[in-house]
Ligand SMILES: Nc1ncnc2c1ncn2[C@@H]1O[C@H](COP(=O)(O)OP(=O)(O)O)[C@@H](O)[C@H]1O
């Protein structure tokens with residue numbers, strides 16, 4: 001029973017990681033936009049929903065629904081500032097612009113929302129008991145929402161012109177331009193989509209753990225990075241597998257060694273993967289720099 | 290239909306194309322021949338606007354397209370089959386053809402199928418391999434796919450960058466035959482850039498010779514093939 005419960009916790013956590021990692025993998029692996037501001041963007045977007053809910057007094061779902069397009073806009077802004085002018089330049093430039101923007105965004109978030117941790121409400125309260133195992137509604141909500149989104153994303157990348165175009169441009173940028181893909185627009189769209197997925201994952205995470213702090217950005221960014229490296233940076237299915245794997249392993253380790261060791265799991269995985277299989281589970285080699 | 294005036298392309302301090310001018314008329318096959326590094330690829334890439342120009346003017350059917358973004362240029366019906374094919378390696382042959390029709394906004398299933406049939410009739414080999422990933426095709430098949438993908442656009446003009454590069458002599462022969470066939474049957478105009486000067490001139494109506502970023506000779510193919518200096522320099526006799 002205990003272990004089944006831990007695995008359910010792990011799958012919930014894994015769903016959240018999977019969403020964030022897909023966002024990250026889309027940005028970093030597919031669009032080849034080096035990002036060191038991902039976690040900061042996620043935290044900012046989540047804080048916007050917190051602000052709308054706790055301070056402006058909106059209904060939580062409404063707050064979330066308004067915060068997502070704002071996050072989309074943030075994605076557009078970051079593309080404009082950090083990437084657009086540097087598309088044809090060496091990639092380390094993006095490293096610098098996003099590190100800079102990340103620092104700015106983190107400070108900005110702290111300035112507006114304060115430096116302390118705030119409590120973030122559950123999307124849904126309550127639980128059911130199935131065969132003696134307690135499952136909370138928020139867990140069910142998170143897992144189902146993630147599966148639905150993954151299904152929708154799969155359709156998007158297979159069936160829509162914009163989605164297929166993003167896959168094509170990640171395959172060969174020149175060829176994408178030469179079949180008439182508006183590469184600039186597609187990259188902007190993909191980047192914002194990645195940010196929104198990350199923010200939505202972040203909202204589910206803070207709703208699951210009930211806490212949010214402006215300084216959470218870097219660790220979130222690193223976790224997403226780890227998951228994506230594990231699955232293979234260029235592979236979206238890899239990001240999903242990586243997300244669930246990390247979620248489950250983290251929870252099993254908490255159950256075994258106590259919660260103090262939770263974050264270590266991710267970094268042990270990161271180091272092992274980088275040493276043993278740098279292209280990840282399903283990824284292919286890319287030359288980023 | 291395509292008119293290039295005083296085109297310049299630079300990479301930092303390197304001047305790759307130094308004020309070249311040429312034109313292609315409707316229905317023609319025109320070739321630009323020149324050795325490695327002469328500026329052929331830079332010329333085509335700057336017409337498509339995937340490499341910036343440092344000067345010059347491009348007109349297509351009397352419309353100034355010099356500063357249009359690359360996807361708009363494709364929408365005009367200008368197809369560029371790049372050097373090295375650049376097919377989508379992770380997509381299947383059929384998906385590559387689908388990508389070729391990317392800008393055809395209102396194309397229905399039937400038109401798409403018809404175009405695809407046309408491509409498969411020209412390149413039966415592609416139909417045999419339609420479920421294979423692009424990266425698993427041979428060099429010759431990739432070149433066919435690159436041309437086939439371009440044809441899905443129903444282009445008004447096709448600009449081919451060294452289609453014969455790296456192909457076995459028999460395949461080279463075949464590709465040039467197909468270019469002539471497409472030109473006749475589909476009434477597609479061609480701008481053909483080649484190092485293989487002899488084959489290119491035998492296929493083309495007219496030719497330009499480019500050396501170190503400048504056009505040094507032009508004329509109809511007969512004339513150029515009979516030019517003794519040119520024969521010495523490029524035709525390897
Ligand atoms: N991306 C680039 N950066 C710097 N120099 C380049 C680049 N591409 C081409 N060149 C230079 O421009 C000149 C013309 O190259 P190119 O247009 O590729 O010629 P061709 O296609 O006729 O072989 C060459 O000297 C080449 O070295």
Ligand SMILES: [Mg+2]
Pocket residue numbers: 326329330331372451
């Ligand atoms: Mg070339």
